[in-house]
Amino acid sequence: CLMFNSYTRCMGAGNQTCVSEFLLLRLSEKPEQQLPLFGLFLGIYMVTVVGNLMIMLAIGSDSHLYTPMYFFLSNLSFVDLCMVSTTVPKMLLNILTHSKVISYAGCLAQMYFFMVFGFLNNFLLTVMAYDHFVAICHPLHYVAIMNPRICGLLVLISWTISLLNSTLHTLLVAWLSFCTEHEISHFFCDLGEVMKLSCSDTLINDILVYFATGLLGVLPFTGILFSYTQICSSILRVPSARGKYKAFSTCGSHLSVVLLFYGTGLGVYLSSSVTHSSWKISVASVMYSVVTPMMNPFIYSLRNKDMKEALRRFTSRTTLVCVFK
Template structure:
């Protein structure tokens, strides 16, 4: 493609979940409800943990960080989608698109790394309980969260800088409800081979390795639990990591669904549904999983809501 045909896009068009006018209002209502439930649920989790001294432990420290990241993740995607549905305007500026890509990569990577850190925390708690306080000290916990943020920010900066070097020609329609990295790269009229290699490398490094670490942690956890002599002891040990395991399965299951949908099918609808499950539904369900399966979390939420109601 000659230089005369290469232009810098002033805006892209997000085709969204549906182009049918009669479906715009129902989609707006459903998306708004899901967004509100996600934000309120995760903020409640964070406030309940912060206000309850019984929950000032490494496990709940990581959970409060995960909840805040989930709020940031859906806020990166859903408000723009809601505005487009309400105004019937599909446009997103070039800068807005790249900003959305940047923050989406940051928060998805953070979700991934925080879940890995939480698996390590459960591994230490169950397999090395006598050394738990020493290994998972406040300084170490803060360092692990700081490392997760640093890796996520550096990865996102690298990915965005690599995309910014691409040229975009006349094609500007993104078959998605947000500026997905892969979909934006498809619009480029430049050679994306280097970008593709980078994406595959980062996916292997920051996707496969953490997931392998989680699998190793839970293999050791299950081995330790099976050696507990009493049935009650086994149940208590497993209950401390049941919620986290459920969130891990949901996060990686829906993430794998997005990958498989984009690899084995050309149906944009199936890819969109998988992406909604991964980026919106999963953050919405996380607070319910932790609050419904965790007695301490339910008690903290009850005490927090009681104090809030009595103070009004």
């Protein structure tokens, strides 16, 4: 239906030819580099899948980790796994088949799910910052505030807002006309790059993008900054050095993930503003959409003692089951 709507609008716009597919940018056009790129991204994808699955399974199988912090972490791992699965498999398929093609419907689907999981990542990091804020600044009320019902509600709200926002963006893009220009300057269907190819007015789309970025992007980030400002203020009032170290170590993994997520996201924005090189923008986007989901499991497993113990117990149980079978 989406393809038919776009086709009929293009046919009514004069002698323009409507496209039913798009071409994605390759990270390299050199034939001798295709196999190394395939191996590199296949390795990254496998590490990301295994790492995030291990985090989810370890948390789900260890009753010591049935706390709000690890509940949010398991959701974050699931979102990271879905986010990288939205873009990398198609890239691997195109490298393997020496193709750049993605169908119109496939492009919209990829764009939709990437937005869903991108915004979810943003919201979950904000919720986790709030969890740390309550734990450090209001420890006596933590159990009452961060009860299972509230935790579930926060995740449900995050999913609802992400789905509604992404659906609205995708529906508006589906009503745009795409005519002769069909080469996307990206390795996946990014919203901004797809909008650039439209031969119809994108004013409403642009307004929605700016509104969503301000409300659903900047506002959560401001919430994270406020939470950590209050956290730092509370930690500095702790008299003992041991207490300060323990409080800082609690937030260390989350703060590292926040810096990685927003740092690479800012890098994508700055690279698109400073340079017009599609290749450089794509490399920056790889850091944001592929490398970050891969690094998150390592950050949480290497810096978190409880997580390391849970992973050790999980792998030990799994090994024993395999041996006895």
